[in-house]
Amino acid sequence: MSNEAATRIDRAGEADLHGREAVAMRRRGACPALAAPMSTGDGLLVRLRPAGGALTLAQFNALARSAAAHGNGILEITARGNLQIRGLRAETVGQLASDIDAAGITVPDGPAIEISPLHGIDPQEKNDPAAMETALRHTLHDLIASPRLAPKLSIVVDGGGAFGLSALSADIRIVAQSDADWLVAINGDGETAMPVAAGPAEAAVSAVGEVLSLLVALGQGSRARDIDPARLRARFPAVDNIRLIPLRAASMPLSGLHRLADGKTVLGVRPEFGQMRASDLTALLDLADAHGATAIRLAPGRGFLFIDLPADRVPAMQIAAAKYGISAQPGENSEHIAVCAGAGACGSAFYETRTLARRIMAAAPALFDSSLTLHLSGCAKGCAHTRPALTLTGSAEGYDLIVNGLAADRPDQRIAGGRIDFAIERLARSIEDNKGAGESAAACLKRLGATGVSKALRQE
Incomplete structure (x- = not known):
């Protein structure tokens, strides 16, 4: 260093x-x-x-x-x-x-450049993401090192294979289309990101440079979602003619x-x-x-x-x-719980997330059929999980329960601190009582909606 x-x-x-x-x-x-x-x-x-x-x-x-x-x-x-x-x-x-x-x-x-964890050793990989990371850092060094880029700017390079990265959202995605071509897309995951360029490695690196230049021009803190569509199309006039070859969804x-x-x-x-x-x-x-x-x-x-x-x-x-x-x-239940550091490790958190997670795993097994993610967030920042989930956000008054939402969203139910164990048990019991044949916990929660969940939690 x-x-x-x-x-x-x-x-x-x-x-x-x-x-x-x-x-x-x-x-x-x-x-x-x-x-x-x-x-x-x-x-x-x-x-x-x-x-x-x-x-x-x-x-x-x-x-x-x-x-x-x-x-x-x-x-x-x-x-x-x-x-x-x-x-x-x-x-x-x-x-x-x-x-x-x-x-x-x-x-x-x-910024971190996240690449497929099996890069270079998975024979199913379409292209080498490690070589792409090297090319990006070498060719675009000054842009990548710019202090005007957002600290959490995310760049993903997905080479395909057994362990893909389609579930990861990113400001910039570079996805292998074949052993010769790459797709560059912005602002989303494998399904939602907007393609802006496609071609060989040199063209992909150049396209990433164009996106980074736009972000640097916008100023510190700007993310791909902040790029004006008109400016984007001016830089990438062929954006509407890109032929996308979707990667096979990795299930490993x-x-x-x-x-x-x-x-x-x-x-x-x-x-x-x-x-x-x-x-x-x-x-x-x-x-x-x-x-x-x-x-x-x-x-x-x-x-x-x-x-x-x-x-x-x-x-x-x-x-x-x-x-x-x-x-x-x-198949461990903890795989389906996203927790932040929690009180004692983060000055912003209002409760000990890991302690509560262990209690919930023991008391509410109906929540863990792998269909949903439970997000325990010590505060409204929601650092541990950025996608909608069944979320418990800590506050000075206790807990905010959000059904299929983010930690900062308006709560569907406010729960006093001393009633959290009772509330979670009631919610799990309501799911068990209301699930139809073959219905998942996530589907049941969606059907119950905020009104049904609030009604279940009010029952004594």
Whole structure:
């Protein structure tokens, strides 16, 4: 890391702890990068994405040890597959950065570019997203590094294959159409993003540069949704004639053993709610190393993949992972709960999200048939989940329940703090009592609507 970057870290740390800049960094839309850590309820938070989302086991082990030495020993993997280290102090952020350098981990500057976690090893992949990321960062370096880009600007490169990224929303999407061509689209996921250009890699990189130029011109904080359609069409006059080749929807879940088309196996694991202790992680990594795994890939869905783990060693790894609070089996209820850091870890949160999540899993099994996501948000910022869900937002008065909405939406029901367990049990019971034959929990909730849910919660 350069001296200039180290200076930025030191200054950012001081400001986050003591100055007005720290308050600004807590807003929704701020990004706690290594050079600009975020002040939270348990110290400073750093979010980073290693190049390609890939680490050797030794590198991940080094990160875990550094998190324990310089933070509070808590690591998290976000919904988009990025890594967070918690509990840092102003004077230890630079030490973490030095450890990252010493481990040979490259953390590119600028917005994270998220690529398919099986890049380069999945024989079903249409094109190489890692090569595209390299081309983007090399050719568009000045634009990507521009301070006028929004801190949370999102760029996704989807090469296709067994683990696609169609569910990830992004400001800019670059999607493989074949082994020669790419599609560039903006503002959405695999279904909703608007295509603006298609062609070989050079044309795709050029199109991304045009979009970034528009965003830089709009000013700091602007996202793809803010680009004026007329200006967009002026830059991309052929936008209405783009031939889209949709990717086959990838169905590979994160957790569990997966066999690729060439017979190789990978093991996906998911820490409970994406959070793990450094000591548990190092123990699991040591075991994986002893069993022959060679690397890990961070993955969307708050987990990671062990690469090159022999299939006959997987059962032992799955048993060991469970002991450390890390699921290596598909179908866990926690997969369907999105939680933010919660009170104690975030100064904005009004309740302990993980504690409530565990109570809900035990008391309301009817909610967990995999048809819906339960979003527990400590405040109205909704950091953990950006899509409509069954949402509980914390407030000074208790909880706001939103049916199929976002944390900041107008609540369908307000629940006093002491009544939350009763309310969730009533909601689950109402779903059980009202579900038709073969009907999912999500479909039942949609049919009941806000009125039906409110009526169920008012019953004593």
